[in-house]
Amino acid sequence: MAAEQSEHERDMQVLEAELKRLEAEYNMFFAGRLPRPPWETRTRVTGLFKKFDRIQNTINNYAVKFRFQTLQSRLTSQIDLWDRGLRSREEGRAGGPFAQQPKTVERPKPAKDRVIGVTTLSDPSQEMDKVQELYTRLVEARREAGQEGVPFAKFSELVKKQVGSLRMSGSTEVAFRVALKDGKVAFTARAMKDGKDED
Numbered sequence: 001m002a003a004e005q006s007e008h009e010r011d012m013q014v015l016e017a018e019l020k021r022l023e024a025e026y027n028m029f030f031a032g033r034l035p036r037p038p039w040e041t042r043t044r045v046t047g048l049f050k051k052f053d054r055i056q057n058t059i060n061n062y063a064v065k066f067r068f069q070t071l072q073s074r075l076t077s078q079i080d081l082w083d084r085g086l087r088s089r090e091e092g093r094a095g096g097p098f099a100q101q102p103k104t105v106e107r108p109k110p111a112k113d114r115v116i117g118v119t120t121l122s123d124p125s126q127e128m129d130k131v132q133e134l135y136t137r138l139v140e141a142r143r144e145a146g147q148e149g150v151p152f153a154k155f156s157e158l159v160k161k162q163v164g165s166l167r168m169s170g171s172t173e174v175a176f177r178v179a180l181k182d183g184k185v186a187f188t189a190r191a192m193k194d195g196k197d198e199d
Contacts, residue, residue: 008059008061008064009061009064011052012064012067012068012071014048015045015048015049015052015068015071016071018041018044018045018048019045019071019074019075019078021041021045022038022041022042022045022078023078025038025041026038026078026082030085037082037086042079045075046075046079049071049072049075052068053068053072056068112180113179113180113181113182114179114180115177115178115179116137116138116140116141116178116179116180117133117134117137117138117177117178118175118176118177118178119133119134119175119176120173120174120175120176120192121159121163121173121174121176122163122167122172122173122174123163124156124159124160124163125160128156131155131156131159132152134159134176134178135152135155135156137178138150138155138178138185138187141178141179141180141185142185144180145180145183145184145185147185159176159189162174162176162189163189166189166191169191170191170193171191171192171193172192172193173192173193174189174190174191174192175189175190175192176188176189177189177190
């Protein structure tokens, strides 16, 4: 009798494992990771449940009977759920028990108008720490505005050109400003003479 009971308990373990596998395959199908419903697995699993259902009246172990009935009701409710999900999909309805929640694309909030950083340069090649700091501010501002960064080499070349051309017009220093205006990055250079803005 003990051998018979342990055999039925083994049957329960098999049924539970097969049901879990079927649930996993349906989850993969509804998530779009399987091209079609797992009909073969479902037919095999329902067949195993029917086979055990036919012999359960001959079993005297109430624990095994209870476990089987629990698994059987779980299978029945899952089949009902899967079938409703398939109907929704076939009818082209967005709802249904397995409807994918629309992914909410988080749009960057419009950046507030403000000055991110100001630096004055007279000789960028001798003031690389200031150029680096200005570059960091620019990258931060661009990221906040939802734009990609710019390569440092390109940026430092631009700064050197700006300083060179403004110094040729008589400026001793050039003030660079990184600001956000109307959600866009404004990068400006102004000529300074004796530490004062020339405007």
